[in-house]
Amino acid sequence: MDCGGLFLFEKKVTNFKIENDLIKSVETADGNKYDGDAVILATGHSARDIFELLHRQQILIEAKPFALGVRIEHPQSLIDSIQYHCSIRDQHLPPASYGLVEQVAERGVFSFCMCPGGIIAPAATNPGELVVNGWSPSKRNNPYANSGMVVQVALDDAINYFKKTNPDSNELKNEKNPLLLMYFQSAIEQTCFKAGGGKLVAPAQRMVDFTNNKISPTLPSNSYLPGIHSTNLSEVLPTFIHKSLQEGFKAFGKKMPGYLTNDAVVVATESRTSSPVRIPRDANTFAHPQIKNLYPCGEGAGYAGGIVSAAMDGEKCALFCAQQFA
Template sequence: MLREIELAVLPEQISDESYIIRQGAKQLNIAPTRIKGLKIHKRSIDARGKQVVYRIRVIFYIDEIPVPDILHFQYANVADAPPVVIIGAGPAGLFAALRCLEKRLRPIVIERGKNVQERRRDLAVLNKSGIVNADSNYCFGEGGAGTYSDGKLYTRSNKRGDVQRVLEVFVAHGATEDILVDARPHIGTNKLPHIIQGIRHTILEHGGEIRFNSKVVDILERRGCVGGIKLASDEEIIAEHVILATGHSARDVFELFHRKRWLVEPKPFALGVRIEHPQQIIDQAQYHCMVRSDHLPPAYYSLVEQVNDRGVFSFCMCPGGVIAPCATDKGEVVVNGWSPSKRNNPYANSGTVVQVNLADIPQATRYPFALMDFQHEVEERAYVVGGGNLVAPAQRMVDFVEGRLSNTLPVNSYKPGTRSAPLSDVLPPFVHDALQKALPLFGKKMKGYFTNEAILVGVESRTSSPVRIPRDKETLQHPQIRGLYPCGEGAGYAGGIVSAAIDGMNCADAIKDFEI
C-alpha cells in the first residue's frame, strides 16, 4: 500500500531517512517497521515563520518493497524518415528535435553558433576582453541562452504542457533527480553543458542531424507553403516543415520576416537593471538568522510592486551567482545572471525590471520593430556610458534612489568591470522613475534589501522578445506560411528553459502530415 502525506522537517533532518519514517509512521498511526521505503515527491523551503522548515510530500511504501522508477523514452531511428528543419538549438529546438524522434520524423537542427565546448572559449574572450562574437555568445550557440545563464527550471507553465516530461528528459541525460522533487529546480551553469551534449548525442544516435556554425539567411516559400531554408553558405535544405526556434535575440530573423512581408508584431517586454547583494544579506533576511545553516541552500527572493500602474518585479534571481555580459553585437551592453549548481559564489543577483508596454512607444502602432529598436537604443547608451569594452554603468542602490553619483562601487561579480555612472543617463525616464520608487518599497518587504551595499548594473534588457511572430492557435503555423511553426522565446511564446522546451514539443506535435 502507498500513502502520500505532507511533513514539516527541520533543515538538519531533511537527509535523515529514519527520522522521516518515524514522523510518517506517527502521522499515519502505524508502526515504523511497516514502512519499507519512502520517496520524496515534492520538496520546498518554508521560511514564513521564525523557524525555517522543509515542507515535503512523501510517498510511504507500507508493507511492500519500493519499486524504483525507470525513465524510458521511445526514440525511433529516423535516418530515412521525412525531414523537419529546426532553426535553433536552444531548449525549444532541442526538445522539438527529441519529440520528432518520437514521432518518427527526422530532425535537422540548424544552429548559427558553436557547440558547447567551442562556445566556452568565445565566452572566455567575451568576459576577459569585451570582444563579442555575434554568432557565439551567451545567447547564441548549442543549448541557447539557458546553457550558460544558470539552468533554472522553475516555471508557471503547467497549463502549456508536460513540465514533468521536460524534467525527466533532463534527468535521463544526466541531471540529478533532485530537479524532479524541488519546488524551484535548478541544474547550474557548470552542469548544463554536459546535459546538452547528452541530448545532442541522443538526436544523432537516432538518425537526426545537427549543424553548428550554420546561419539561416532565408526561409524558402512557394505559394504560401514552406519549401525549406537557405544557409549563408548558399546551401539549400528542402523540407515541408520548419520549426523556427531562434531565441529572443535573433534580430536578423525578425528583419527577414519584415523583408518578405510576413506578419510580425511588436510585443511588450521588461527593462531594467541587474541588482547584486552580498548573499549573506539575502540569507539573513529570508532565513531570519545571522549565519545560514549548512543544511539550507543560499536564499532566493521574489519581489513585485505596482508603481504608477506599472509592474516592477525581480526576474531570474540567482542565489550564489554571477552577473554575465550577454551582448550579441558590438557597441551594446546587456547583462544577465547565472549560478553554478552549488550556488556557492558570495553574491546574489536578480534582474529588476519594469514593464514596457506598446503604449509607451508611439511608433508601435505602425512599426513592428518599435520596441526592438527602443531596446537596442538603451543597450547602446549603456555601452557609451560604460566607456566601452562591455564595462557596465552602475550605481549603489541608495545612491540611485537619492539621485547621487556613487563615489565608489562595491566589489562585484561582473567580470568585464563596472563604472560609476548615473543610470538616469541610460534608462528611459519612466523606467528610472519606477525603479526609484519601487526599491525602497522592496526594502520594506525584505529587511536589509534597501542598502548601499547593493549595486545596480545596467542594463537588463533581454527579459523576453520585443517582437512576436504570430501563429494560428490550433495549428501553431504562421498564418501566411503553411508548414512554418514560430516557436519558443524568440517567437514570443515562452519565457525560460522549461516553457521553451514545452513549446518546442508542442510545435513538433502540431506536425500532422507525417503521423503514422
C-alpha cells in the same frame, strides 16, 4: 539520426524561399539551400536578423510588450540574514533567494531570474551593445546574490522614447512597425555600452544612491568580470524605467527590511527578459496564420520564457507539425 533526422551545426539561416504562402526552402549563409515540407522556427529572443528577415519578407509579426531594467547584486550573506532572520546562515540551509513584485503607477516592477550565490554575466549578441544577465553555479557558492529588476514596457513607451530622444529617427517613420520595441531594446543597450566606456564595462550605481539620484563616489566589489563604471543611471535609462525602479526599490525595502542598501549595486541593463516581437500562430494547429507550413516556436516567437517552457513548446510544435505532415 536513426529516425531520419540530421543536425547541422554552425549554419546560419539567412533567407526563406516562399511560394504560394509556403516556405519551400531555407537558405544559409554558406550558400546552401535546404528543401522541406515545414519549418519550425526557434531562433530565440535575440535573433534580430531573423525578425528583420521576416519583416522584410512581409511575413506577419507583431510588437510584443516585454520588460527591461537592471540587475541588482547584494552580498549573499545579507539576503540570507533577511530571509532566514538570522545573522549567519545554518550550514544545512541553501543560499536564500527572493521574489519581489510591485505595481508602480499601473506598471509592473518585478524581480526576474534571481540567482543565489551567483554571477552577473555579459550577454550582448551584437558589438556596441551592453546586456547583463545572471546565473548560479551548481554549488551556489559565490558570495553574491543577484537578480534582474525590470519594468514592463509597451509599444507606446517605445514610441514616446523615440519622440523624445530622436524625433527624426527612422524608427519613428512608421509607428506601426512591429520591430519598434526591438529597436527600443537595442537603443538602450547601445546607450549603456557607451556609458560604460566600452569593453563591456557596465554603468552602475549603488542602490540607495540610485533611489536618491546621487552619483556613487565608490562602487562595492561585485561579480561582473568586465568591470563596472560609476554612472548616474538616470542619464542612461529611459525616465519611466528609472522612476519606476526608484519607487519599486523603496517598496521592496519595506517588504524586505535591509534590502534597500548602498551595499547593493545596480548594473545596467537587463534587457533580454523576453522577446520584443511575437510571431503569431494558430492556437489549434501552431502554424503561422499566413505561411501555413511555418511553426513559430519557443522564446523568440513569444511562446516560452525559460529553458523548460521553451523545450515543452518545441515538443508541442514538433508533434503538431508531424501530425500535419504524417
